[in-house]
Amino acid sequence: MQSIAARLEPINRDTPARSDDAAAEHLMRRDAEADTESASTPLQVTLLDSVETAEAAWRELEKTAVLTPYQRYDWIKALLESRPLGKERCAVAVIYAGERPIALFPFEIHRRFGVRTAGIIGADIGNAGWLVLEREAAPRLTPEVLTPIFEEIGRQAGGLDMVCLMSQPESWLGLDNPLLAFRHQPAPDHFYMASIGARGASERLNGKRIRNIQRGKRRLQEAMGPVMLRRAQSVDEIARVHATFLEQRGARFAQMGVKNIFAEEWFVAFFGRAAATSLGSDRPALRFHALYAGDEIVATSCGTCCGTHYSQYINSTASGPAAKYSLMGILMYELVTELAGMGITSIDMGLGDFDYKTDWTDKHVVFDSVIPVTVAGQIAAPALLGLRRLKRAIKQNDKLFGTLKRLRAITLKGKGGETPEATDFEETK
Numbered sequence: 001m002q003s004i005a006a007r008l009e010p011i012n013r014d015t016p017a018r019s020d021d022a023a024a025e026h027l028m029r030r031d032a033e034a035d036t037e038s039a040s041t042p043l044q045v046t047l048l049d050s051v052e053t054a055e056a057a058w059r060e061l062e063k064t065a066v067l068t069p070y071q072r073y074d075w076i077k078a079l080l081e082s083r084p085l086g087k088e089r090c091a092v093a094v095i096y097a098g099e100r101p102i103a104l105f106p107f108e109i110h111r112r113f114g115v116r117t118a119g120i121i122g123a124d125i126g127n128a129g130w131l132v133l134e135r136e137a138a139p140r141l142t143p144e145v146l147t148p149i150f151e152e153i154g155r156q157a158g159g160l161d162m163v164c165l166m167s168q169p170e171s172w173l174g175l176d177n178p179l180l181a182f183r184h185q186p187a188p189d190h191f192y193m194a195s196i197g198a199r200g201a202s203e204r205l206n207g208k209r210i211r212n213i214q215r216g217k218r219r220l221q222e223a224m225g226p227v228m229l230r231r232a233q234s235v236d237e238i239a240r241v242h243a244t245f246l247e248q249r250g251a252r253f254a255q256m257g258v259k260n261i262f263a264e265e266w267f268v269a270f271f272g273r274a275a276a277t278s279l280g281s282d283r284p285a286l287r288f289h290a291l292y293a294g295d296e297i298v299a300t301s302c303g304t305c306c307g308t309h310y311s312q313y314i315n316s317t318a319s320g321p322a323a324k325y326s327l328m329g330i331l332m333y334e335l336v337t338e339l340a341g342m343g344i345t346s347i348d349m350g351l352g353d354f355d356y357k358t359d360w361t362d363k364h365v366v367f368d369s370v371i372p373v374t375v376a377g378q379i380a381a382p383a384l385l386g387l388r389r390l391k392r393a394i395k396q397n398d399k400l401f402g403t404l405k406r407l408r409a410i411t412l413k414g415k416g417g418e419t420p421e422a423t424d425f426e427e428t429k
Helices: 020-040 051-062 073-082 135-140 143-157 207-224 235-256 265-277 320-325 327-341 355-359 375-395 398-414
Strands: 043-048 089-097 100-112 115-120 162-168 185-195 227-231 287-293 296-306 309-317 346-351 362-372
Touching (some): 043 143, 051 073, 051 100, 089 143, 100 135, 100 143, 143 362, 185 375, 207 287, 207 296, 207 320, 227 327, 235 287, 235 309, 265 296, 296 320, 320 327, 362 375
Parallel strands (some): 115 162, 309 346
Antiparallel strands (some): 043 089, 089 100, 100 115, 162 362, 185 346, 185 362, 227 287, 287 296
16 A cells, blocks of 8 residues: 655654744645645545554644544553454555545444444444544545545545445544535434533532532541542552453443443453553543542543543442442532543543433434435445434333343343343444
8 A cells, every 4th residue: 555654754854043023924824725635635535554654644643633532542552452353454545645644534434234434433332423633624525526435435445335434523622523424314313412611510419419429428438438530540550440441331331231241351451551541641542541439449430531521431430338429419419520630621421322421411412324326225225324313222221221222131141041242332422
């Protein structure tokens, strides 16, 4: 595949020193010229067969692009090192305007039922479908422009029938999603997200809710010792918090009657690797927090950052006596306060409808798109979208969804007594 190393030479690296005002003016002028050039320059796409080969362009884009934490290089790299692609093919598509990368799709291509499909790497465990995108380039990525780009990706990949982009937000960090110009429909699950003000949780919660959380914290402290939220800041701390998370989540899943997906070997490796490689980073690809009461960890949080956004990926709380003290409320209050102090301005709690999320975030509809590239894709796309509509109809009906889960548990336990897996990752959160 074509090398991209030559594309990333610094611009004007021999420019003589200027005063601060002159330098700022020069940079503004240079950026304006680059924007003008990009708007008129034909777009080209280069397909790369590994994340390592794409790293230079990817990290260059991340400096200024709009993306969610689930399209970060460090997140996807740690995931692939822990759960290598099987029959799927890595296909990172970098879109250029001249010599400048303006967008990137971290695709994997797999064949199912004879149809070759591209989707975002890790979409099955991620929370938001998006791409890595320069803000000013978004208006250029219309269906008329992207359709031939997807066709070219298929040509370079040796075949592609359709592109699946699931659970896409309507906008991200103030940028409207250009991919929703394609046909789309509501995804099965809602996405929970909100802004964070300078005063943290105090700006969202009413006085009564804050007093209840503070009262629970005092009572927990009286019962078990000093209460504090602490980041895992060493490999040993990561291991302890991670082990506690697995234990607490395992107990919760046993009550739900589903298998603990986070205890699978590859998931354990992924969390450990991503957290360890993020140590010391202001914007970690993955970070564990632990809520301590005395020496005991009574709750955990695992999250990921990108720019000024934080995604709380998963959490856990203790059972037993500590459970009566509103552990999730205490953990989230302390966490949001810490995030505000870090300069984080927005938070999400991912996909999946759970009542506790509405204390801290707002419910948003996200969208699925299936974009045909070939005739085979045109035939398969309506069927896939129909299945997603059916899933939404079931999951958004409490009676139907509850009945389905009970029947599934009874049926699967009857086949050898094994604990069934949740059919959707969102059900585990």
